[in-house]
Amino acid sequence: MPTPSTHRRSSVTELLPPVLLDGLGGLDLVARTIVRGFISGMHRSPFLGSGEDFSRHRAYQQGDDVRRLDWRLYGRTDRLYIRLFEEDSNLQAFLLVDASESMGFAGEARVTKLRYAQFVAAALAHIMLGSGDAAGLASMGGETRLHLPPRNRPGHLHDLLLALERLEPEGGQRASVVLDEVGGQLRRRGRVILLSDCLEDDDGSALLGAVGRLRARGDEVIVIRIVSRTELGEDDLGSGRYFDPEAPTETIDAVPGMDAGFRSRVTAYYDGLGRGIEEAGAEYVPMTTDTPLVTALGQWLAARGGVGPR
């Protein structure tokens, strides 16, 4: 049964479409607005406890994830303790934002994919740095740019949001290349969050390979796929001469609205990519640019266990 607080969160969610957020102003305000939309139900960071290296025990407190209870220790001591892992503290994370040419596409949503990715990245940076984690920023487009190394010190969030705000769509670099570069920047196991439309010039195998390599190092990899409904074939496009912004010389005369296989081919590509990412042990989070960010992020983070009713 929905509680008054969750009912209020639903109302807030409807009032924060991406288009409206785009008009709010700087990413700092946007990030606070998004996070405030679901943070009221969040009493701990949603990014805790997903690693493998045990760090220490802590006495159980009401509200802790019961999946972390160490039952063996309880059997020995008659006291409840939860397990803490190494990444619970001093976690290093990289936000990797795809700023290639295709991310400049908006479609019917009227908000570009890059802008949506900036909103998501800003909210995640807000959450992670607020939880005491270290977060850095990298982007890819014409080339890989390591804007900020993972840190958590006064002013770092501001610097990160500023660098995020300055991103412009250009170029068409492969995500696999950037993932390998970023992975090399992490001194120890960390977290890489890729925000991209995942439209690679191959069938996605290079991307899956890079994800696998990061996972083999023990890094946590989250791939947030951001596309518009128009690209998925869910909007009725008329006849025209269409081209890929990252391959503008090739033009296809088509009628997407009448191409029965267009939608299924796109869906099949992303479904295959998602399966491959999950099979590699990474997390695949599909998002569309018309979904309110509070809804998109809230549902995802709730699934990670970070959100719950007070």
Place this chain on the structure above:
Amino acid sequence: MIAAASPGFLVAAGVLATIPVALHFLARRPPARAALPTARFLTEDPRTLLRFQRKPMDAALLAVRLAFALALGAAFAGLRWMPERSGAVRVVLVDAGADPAVAWADAADAVRAVDGMAPVGGSEDGAGADTEVVIVVAYGLDEGARVVDPADLDGIERGARPATAEEGLRALRKAAAVGGFAEAEVTWVGRPSWHAWSPGLGLMRSQLWPGRMELRPIPVDAAVSVSAEAAADAATTPVAWLVNGTEGNALQRAIEALGGQVIRTAGPADWIFAADVDAASLLPLMDHVRGGSTLVVSGRMSGDVADLPWVVDERTSGAAHLVLPGDRTVGSPVGRLPGAPAAGARTVAIFDDATPAAAARSLADGCVVYLAADLTAPGLATAADYPSLIRALARGCGAPGSSGGPLDLPLDKPLDRGALRVLERPDLPGMVDVASLVAAGGIPLTRWLVLLALALLGLEVAMTRERRA
């Protein structure tokens, strides 16, 4: 009906209109390219209308451009809206000017006797265009000319002066244009005398009315001889004074043949003839003119004479025949002197190209006449009609229908056979196409077509502004 003054421009408009049509079909605009990052998943579809993608605006734009080209061409073509004309009309032209030899009642009876006479506007049975329609036009009235009802003929008040055939023909053109008739034929009712003649009538006749006239002379009980009355009133023999420069014997003999007396000493005279004299010599003669004499000057003038009825310019040159009333050509061609009648002067003789040759203007009680040729030239002096020339010049400022003295031509004399044929012109068609006479009339459409073209141009600019942006 729409008539075009310059139909060639309509053809040009048609040619101009083919340009936007050609551009519409030749300038195929490729469909716009649209970015779509997932375009690689599309299937090429050659069945689409991509290659001929046209917006509804293209057809409207083509229509606007076509209309602009046609409107512009029509504006230059000088289109005029001509009311539709149909049917035929017989115009009965009756001389209502002053003529003491003819009783108006006789004139009215002559009009009513014209075949087919019916009430104005149609026949008695009210039939349509096939029934002959007759209208009566009276000219020579004090107010000019007007259409009259045959029933009102008896009440008409005749004009104060005799009318000329030229006046009648001009009134005929106007009357024929009124009423919307397509064709017209003419019956002329009057007394064919020299009253009706005016200089150049023979040359103007077919231009004024390009059809023949059926002449219906009004019967005259007794002819009034103007010359006999004038002779009875004349107390003395008319005197003609020849000024230095006019000592030719031919001139003297002509005057004497007309019953005049020639003197050579300065003094009052009925007529003073001067030729090739300078302005200083004419000045003292003007006093005699003001006293009632008629001064006939001919030849080249040196110096300006203020009261001369002629303005010297460089318009004419060469040689030409002189033509007198009755279209009689005098002698051989004579050298013509430059100039034209001054303001207020009346033409009393013409050259054979219908340009004025002599003009007369009143000066106090007298008259000054100027002949733009040498009166003593051998070509004129030896001509059989030389006396008629002298007579025409001596008439001076008298109106064409007036008698001017013993040297004047009796105007009540009936027109000779040649003059009658000039009036009648049996060689011309009986029915005249009225529309051809009124081609210069109608409602001009040029202004409206120009406005329409400008409006269409503005609309085209507005429609294409978005594309250019």
